[in-house]
Amino acid sequence: MSKIQKALQKVTAAAGGKATDSRTRETIKTAIRSDHEAKRCASLPHKQRIEVDLGLLSTSGIATLNEGESELRDEMRRIKWPILANAFGDQRKDIPRGNVVMVASATSGEGKTFTTINLAMSIAAEKDFDVLLVDGDIAKSHTSELFGLTGFPGVTDYLLGDVSNILDVTVGTDLPGLSLLPAGRADEHASELIASNRMSDLVTELSQLFPNTVVLFDSSPLLQTNESQVLSRHVGQVLLVVAANKTPTAAVKDAVALLGPDVVVNVIFNGMKRLFGQKYSFGGYYGYHYKR
Ligand SMILES: Nc1ncnc2c1ncn2[C@@H]1O[C@H](COP(=O)(O)OP(=O)(O)OP(=O)(O)O)[C@@H](O)[C@H]1O
Numbered sequence: 001m002s003k004i005q006k007a008l009q010k011v012t013a014a015a016g017g018k019a020t021d022s023r024t025r026e027t028i029k030t031a032i033r034s035d036h037e038a039k040r041c042a043s044l045p046h047k048q049r050i051e052v053d054l055g056l057l058s059t060s061g062i063a064t065l066n067e068g069e070s071e072l073r074d075e076m077r078r079i080k081w082p083i084l085a086n087a088f089g090d091q092r093k094d095i096p097r098g099n100v101v102m103v104a105s106a107t108s109g110e111g112k113t114f115t116t117i118n119l120a121m122s123i124a125a126e127k128d129f130d131v132l133l134v135d136g137d138i139a140k141s142h143t144s145e146l147f148g149l150t151g152f153p154g155v156t157d158y159l160l161g162d163v164s165n166i167l168d169v170t171v172g173t174d175l176p177g178l179s180l181l182p183a184g185r186a187d188e189h190a191s192e193l194i195a196s197n198r199m200s201d202l203v204t205e206l207s208q209l210f211p212n213t214v215v216l217f218d219s220s221p222l223l224q225t226n227e228s229q230v231l232s233r234h235v236g237q238v239l240l241v242v243a244a245n246k247t248p249t250a251a252v253k254d255a256v257a258l259l260g261p262d263v264v265v266n267v268i269f270n271g272m273k274r275l276f277g278q279k280y281s282f283g284g285y286y287g288y289h290y291k292r
């Protein structure tokens with residue numbers, strides 16, 4: 001429930017069901033102002049701002065805020081609510097860094113980047129929550145590519161110490177609630193950089209930087225690289241994407257075994273069915289959520 005809804009509920013109850021007097025209206029206005037203030041703070045400090053190329057995203061099958069397949073948008077809603085509840089609900093006390101979420105998979109091509117961007121769009125569309133989408137797949141940096149951020153400084157530049165303030169490399173967008181952190185320059189020592197204390201500090205800093213913000217990491221395949229298993233030790237939640245009817249069960253089990261011991265694991269099966277022409281369907285993203 002938003003601050004505004006909460007305030008409305010409270011003051012309507014206080015006014016015996018009729019929120020009409022001037023004190024009541026003032027309380028509502030204050031709630032609205034503080035809500036806007038929170039949104040404004042979340043999008044203010046970036047030194048760079050880009051316009052998102054919605055055409056490019058939509059040709060890549062990404063559901064944008066007002067467009068895209070309603071089926072896909074519904075799937076994303078179902079995926080995001082348990083994650084938001086873990087991050088900001090009553091159980092958040094039990095999940096350190098619960099608002100830092102890494103999208104992972106056992107092998108490549110299971111739909112991590114696709115899911116990460118669609119989910120980010122879906123969270124950004126929420127009035128009460130923002131998202132900082134981090135390209136944590138240093139080698140491929142597909143997310144950076146899809147937002148036209150190839151060659152922009154990002155995670156690696158910060159980890160290498162070339163950038164001292166992470167807000168110098170985060171990028172604001174013209175989509176309310178959506179900010180980006182590019183992968184940065186390719187580095188052959190990416191796994192060592194991600195394993196470093198500086199990465200751990202960065203995740204902690206990002207988790208506390210903005211209120212009501214999900215820090216959402218795209219990542220590299222767990223069974224094919226070291227970086228993502230190391231990254232899973234820093235985050236509060238993992239969203240494990242499993243390509244339905246493709247990834248062997250043994251591979252999924254091996255991937256889960258590599259994850260950090262304390263992380264909350266959310267699993268979704270990506271149907272990846274292709275329907276008529278260029279249209280796609282998830283063929284039912286089916287998910288479940290558990291804490292080991
Ligand atoms: N549910 C889906 N519906 C339609 N297309 C999808 C779906 N999931 C994935 N794809 C498409 O499948 C391809 C592979 O997905 P994606 O790039 O997201 O995988 P990945 O796990 O990020 O791969 P990598 O590990 O190589 O980065 C992409 O072209 C993507 O657009």
Ligand SMILES: [Mg+2]
Pocket residue numbers: 112113114137140142218219
């Ligand atoms: Mg990818």
